[in-house]
Amino acid sequence: MTYKKQILDKVAEKQLLIGVVGLGYVGLPLAVTFAQEGNKVLGFDKVAEKVKKVNSGVNYIGDIEDWELEQVVESKYLQATTDFEKLKECDAILICVPTPLDRYKKPDMSYIEGACTEIGKNMKKGAFISLESTTYPTTTEDFMLPIIERESGLKQGDDFWLAFSPERVDPGNQDYKTKNTPKVLGALTQDGLEIGEAIYKLAIENIHLVSSPRVAEMVKILENTYRLINISLINELALLAGKMDINIWEVIEAAKTKPFGFQAFYPGPGVGGHCIPLDPFYLEHIAKKFNFELSMIHTAGHIDLLMAHRMTLKITSALNRHKKSLNGSKVLFLGVAYKPNIDDERESPALKIIDEVVNKGAEVNYHDPYIPEITTEGNNTFRSVVLSKESLSEADCVVITTNHTVFDASFIESHSKLVVDLRNVMKEASDKVYKL
């Protein structure tokens, strides 16, 4: 029996063991979704704490309901381990590891490299391997394949199959979760594509096949580059609009009445999260190898780099109207998550603004109902304070950095001396309210 027939038979009988490497905001929902559909799933993570939580049915990801995790752990469809030797039991291995940038905005491929090394050392013959992490086009072919073949001594196409299928997780999205978000898949060989489609269909409603991993890699980067470019554009236009006495939020609402050819993006203190600020720079990195300068990404990145500084200037200007300097003023930040109603502050512009404001001598506090504690890149540590009449009125300036739905605009306005609203939470600008 060929390996291909073997794995497809197992798919048909739902007898696969699916390994998910990396149990973060992508991997855990993926693992849970496969398990919910009646597939045995083994989750791998280096962090013992995460593995312990999963095996105890304790949820730590916002996009999963607690009962969902409990159910699949109790029914034994999902288990987790720190022991990567167990990869040898897996028929399919789905890699969901981080692909961050280093401090110089260069791709940090160490997580993918580590995963491929472990997989190569431990995998069995006939396994299907798919990377879901966002990365630059050619990663699967030129970076992963040599590591896995070298470590395993096996041959792609004969002994195993390698594919790329980008995650499209949108944290906090209530409509689209892992199961009902169409999944793009590109494999190195036609057999791998067929096998991959069959496997992903066990858990995901729609699979869109493309001709190669590099096309699939580019798809994900296009999606997020589109977002970076458009957010940077509207941020730049917002800064100009401020100078021209034009309410940019009103402009966007009006532009949205165009029934074709327009999609609204909203300004803010800068992009955040683990995708939009990072993914385009993976492409910029590989483009250099092809002697190509991606000027749009470069420009958008430049706008974004300066946003925290520009927001600090807005805070300074606002205080200045009250004849106060930033140095010595009490500044209360409302919201440090990078987008509303989630508990994730990675790459959040709020943290960058806080660092700069601290450096300039302000006395900083923050409140975020979802994030009890933060440590900034500048190594400033804070605990969330209570949002109250007192905490608002004590501050010389209240800065709204995240538009969590629970924030009550009139409560904030009535108890604050001065509000700098970077998220259109306040309806009207006034002597007391500064709007981006």
Next chain:
Amino acid sequence: MTYKKQILDKVAEKQLLIGVVGLGYVGLPLAVTFAQEGNKVLGFDKVAEKVKKVNSGVNYIGDIEDWELEQVVESKYLQATTDFEKLKECDAILICVPTPLDRYKKPDMSYIEGACTEIGKNMKKGAFISLESTTYPTTTEDFMLPIIERESGLKQGDDFWLAFSPERVDPGNQDYKTKNTPKVLGALTQDGLEIGEAIYKLAIENIHLVSSPRVAEMVKILENTYRLINISLINELALLAGKMDINIWEVIEAAKTKPFGFQAFYPGPGVGGHCIPLDPFYLEHIAKKFNFELSMIHTAGHIDLLMAHRMTLKITSALNRHKKSLNGSKVLFLGVAYKPNIDDERESPALKIIDEVVNKGAEVNYHDPYIPEITTEGNNTFRSVVLSKESLSEADCVVITTNHTVFDASFIESHSKLVVDLRNVMKEASDKVYKL
């Protein structure tokens, strides 16, 4: 009786005379739409030929059906004139004149200036005036208002009302025409806003009111800047994808399966038409007055400036593989309109490529079913040739510059020696077919 009551009464009784200044692709459909709804319309244009055509019921605009124009002219609801003194008869004056860029990409405000001068000289008291031409924010207040008040000796708010309401005409759009495309309106005073809304409602289904003309001006520029930015991004990514052996069209199709947060744009030889290549530079112009550099628009404009040259390089490379130089080769261009299925070649990238290819010594012909004759910026004049086996096979290289629906990919491919497809008309790249 106040002027306000007077004009609102006339609206209620449909007794207005509506003047439309400029009978081009915006003004004529607007005039016809008002006339179809039973309003008397007088169209103004300096070009006697256009006025004569309108008065004879001879249509020259693609977005109007011939019978529509005939009907409103026959019923006398629409008449046209070159005599701007007749502006004094009009209760409402809607200005739809061109706002081009000069050869140095600076706004050419002469048409607006001319219209305002004529209106100021001739208008009656109590008139409502609205500009529909795309222009930089502050134009209505700072450029138009002083001219009209000076020429008329009248006072805005007391003797007349001035507003801005951007046209949103999308030539060739079958779903959205003047009547059912929501219209944004901003006026200098609250009375002007009320009057303007009442007047536009006579012909247009939805009016979206904003707080000032400058907001309305910015709305239109945002809409088209969004398009320029995204087309330039995808053009840049297409050029990189070509180097990386990635089919950008396949990437876009796959990205479109993302059910949120993405809107597809397609690459091509550059932006064309009277909006997207122009409007953002109106904003860039005024931004300088505010000491502000619009880096996204600048970068997008730079990509676009180079597209014709890059397309020429693609043609050169394709010929080179056939061991031919561009100099002396016969190049046949298919399509010179700036977008499919329309008869408009303004700002079309095809013309720029033709100029460059001619300069490099190629022998050029073109075919466009909608455009019988062209004159390029370089003053090269051509007449459209027949699209036939012979014309295709005679050419050393056939370049598809516009994807008119009537173009038959397999017919083109089977009779051409070499095809450079800049519009994804051909399904597959091959030795014979080069795709952007």
